[in-house]
Amino acid sequence: MRHLTAADIQAFEKIYRLNLVNGLPGFKPANLVGTAAPDGRTNLAVFSSALHLGSDPALLGIVTRPTTVPRHTYANLKASGCYTLNHVPEALAAPAHYTSANFPDDVSEFDACGFTAEYRDGFAAPYVAESPLSIGLKLLEEHAISNGTVLLVGTVEHVYLRDELLRPDGTLDLATAGTAAISGLDGYHAVAPPVRFGYARPGQPPVPL
DSSP states (O other), X not given: OOXXXXXXXXXXXXXXXXXXXXXXXXXXXXXXXXXXXTTSOEEEEEESOOEEEEETTEEEEEEXXXXXXXXXXXXXXXXXXXXXXXXXXXXXXXXXXXXXXOOOTTSOHHHHHTOOEEXXXXXSSOEETTOSEEEEEEEEEXXXXXXXXXXXXXXXXXXXXXXXXXXXXXXXXXXXXXXXXXXXXXXXXXXOOOOOBOOOBTTBOOOBO
């Protein structure tokens, strides 16, 4: 087995290091973050950093890149206090990835990448109409990370999903949703049906549900 030290990783060429380190966590969720500027201009950006932070209250987090250069998503959600997370359908992985291009401030990724901005129930941030599962969040707090990235914590205010995606026990059928997963910086993957296990207890080997 190959062994890489912190010094080895730091010595790698920049792009090689980016590819390697971004792949280390394994598969990550593919989401499109929708925001709107105070003048109504919409913005859409693919994120693979969404994470669950708690269920009571329901909190989700995303990590933004360093704000040493303009970040439209960050600026918009700071101004409005709200944003949306929208699962990326496998079939739309290519246009979702295209939202990561450096478009000018006056160009909406919704328009440039072929997605439909949809406002629902008076929420100030746009949802992606093509997404099978969308979440409306309000910014609760932010935490600066030592490398310049920022962890944004949001409260879940709204969830929209197709009826067949919600199982009787509250779990989500993400394979039926057809949402994609991401590996590294640019790998998009289909999701297979899961093998689920019951609650783990000492002395009781897990049994598939």
